Amino acid sequence: MIDFKVNRQSCTLCGECITDCPSRIISFGEDGYPTITAEKEGTCYRCQHCLAICPTGAVSILGHHASFSHLLKGALPDPDALETLIRGRRSVRRFKQENLDPVLFQRLLDVAWQAPTGVNSRQVRFTVLDSHDKVALLRDEVMAGLTRLVNNNALPDGMGFFANFVSIWEKHRSDVIFRDAPHLLIASAPHSVASPMQDCMIALASFDLFAQANGVGTLWNGLAKWAMNEILPETRHRLGIPADHHFGYAMVFGKPAVHYARTVQHGPALIYRALEGEASEAPAL
């Protein structure tokens, strides 16, 4: 039951919800208003485009009413500011050892979860450690596991460099893997969905930018992913990541103990203009 409703007082019969529906399941009903017949409900993507596009907020679906949506007009970020955010986002490897405000923590996750998913599957799961103590506990367990493997000469092929991190930890108590961050985020998604890897990465990329826009430092963390997923896969179970999930990626985050003054200057972008000069020469069909 997708609960598609149209407010007859505010619907202008513009038909935009009908035209924009990717499943093309909305049509004008016998009463003259947009409707979804019971037999077509099953092919609804649950994308809510009908709710989003309605100029008068007349459409509600899946129990969601337009009045709870954010209005877009005049509220989108200034492109120059967004450009500076993208150019100025940095990998943060020094964190304050304090937990984020729980309201901000929750908001970052809620907003990142809005990211698109293939076929709108919406199955990305955020596994989080919400305190510095928990990350430190995990770090200690991972380091103990890595130490055991190093001592037994049992690190997997290609992962021998983890011995350096164990050595640095033993000598200096310097945490090269988790960077002594107060929080950890892992995105995972069921293997069964259309695009689990992409869904996780897009959610994390959204998290990354929104976190940094809020003054929160982030670090994409391939080392933590390798340690938890490939070298010590029992860590997955320990963290409650379902066995049938693709381990998307890991990210540590928290209040930065470092502030960058300016953007870096990568580029020029690698751009290859394919079919240059060919499209106009294509034979007419």
Ligand SMILES: Cc1cc2nc3c(=O)[nH]c(=O)nc-3n(C[C@H](O)[C@H](O)[C@H](O)COP(=O)(O)O)c2cc1C
């Ligand atoms: C997929 C991915 C995995 C990464 N894994 C690590 C990591 O395990 N440890 C680390 O210190 N940095 C890691 N980084 C950060 C990169 O080294 C960093 O993005 C790059 O040096 C550029 O710096 P910037 O992010 O500040 O622009 C990772 C970045 C990406 C995109």
